[in-house]
Amino acid sequence: MCSSVAFFSVGRAPLIELAGLRCETLSVPRQITSLQLWEEIVKIHPRLAVIRDQVVFAVQQEYVLLGDQLLVLQPGDEVAIIPPISGG
Amino acid sequence: MCSSVAFFSVGRAPLIELAGLRCETLSVPRQITSLQLWEEIVKIHPRLAVIRDQVVFAVQQEYVLLGDQLLVLQPGDEVAIIPPISGG
Amino acid sequence: MDESEDVPKDFIKLKSEKLSVDEVSELVISPCCGAVSLFIGTTRNNFQGKKVIHLEYEAYMSMAETEIKKICRDVRQKWPSVKHIAVHHRLGVVPVTEASVIIAISSPHRAESLEAVMYCINTLKASVPIWKKEIYEGEYSWKENKECFWTNSEK
């Protein structure tokens, strides 16, 4: 089974500037670990590989660390790549 | 040797209301413990006796607890009787 | 105002206009509270010797609001006597000495609001998806909070 998710980097922050990445959709297995999802994205945007240790996902606006956590994605789910924050 | 000190209670606070006390001068030994000074004042204003545990002095605007501390008073020194504070 | 009407409220705002300390403090003042504590984050004119021209903030808006709401919920669990909470964060350009964030919290007594404000700004820096770009003369740098919970560099 496949699920189409929108993934994007928020902000013009480091990510955009690194990969020219704003918003794309991607078809991935409906069940996938967050690290596997990351690797799918890196296949398309290899320049992102170097920031692997810097980012987390927000899946439907909930933080998910890159790792073994299994995501159960619905079509249309929103996955954001979140670079280190600096609010305040 | 005697020293004439002005003593007063600050504020309309409890003291004034208790003893009708605002500002007086008193002749006392130049060297006197703070507790002895208190006792001199109580002789004149016996109604103050009950608040013995509630007050401290400010001698020339420096706090002095009632006790064995020896005061060396100059003529005209300002001694305030300070009731419990409640600023803020 | 009747005390019973003054139910605890959260005031959360992300906006590009100048923040007002008076406005934010007025939001949280309550007739049954004796204490309001505030924290104001302002733009500094220097960073490691470099002259800062201004800051630029951007946010993952909807998620940032959600994360701030979570912080408010945590505050109310930790300090149940807290009355109102206001968190205003500015976005876009913030000139030197102007406020990027104002947090205000009221409580009947002071310890709770002071501790809650400290918790609130610490947690905001660790978890709210907002980014800051420091603009120097001829260059810029994206900043990174040392509190950011997944890098948590404590550099």
Next chain:
Amino acid sequence: MDESEDVPKDFIKLKSEKLSVDEVSELVISPCCGAVSLFIGTTRNNFQGKKVIHLEYEAYMSMAETEIKKICRDVRQKWPSVKHIAVHHRLGVVPVTEASVIIAISSPHRAESLEAVMYCINTLKASVPIWKKEIYEGEYSWKENKECFWTNSEK
């Protein structure tokens, strides 16, 4: 403003006019500081079930200023990075929800100003000769801070 000109300053005021949060925070903002922390003490509408009409404050003026200056000096010893300190205390009648005291402190980073504000209000309550009378309907009561250093009742 040149950073070198921005020497640390203490702003101490006891006055009977309404206090302004904006005014006090503006006093301490500094281009080389990223943090301002504030504490506002406001008049509550109740005390142990009794309805408070308003408060009345009075001070041993000259000594109160001296004691506040001592607190500022202590703050600067404990937190040397603190830049400006403002302590405004209102005297006379203070209606419900209005501020009786506003303390604002700036520092390059936030921990210092937050801790310093907490220390400042705690010490003010313990040592500055100011008195508060709570006016209820048909009666009144002189208050006593539990922090008052010579009674220190911690009731």
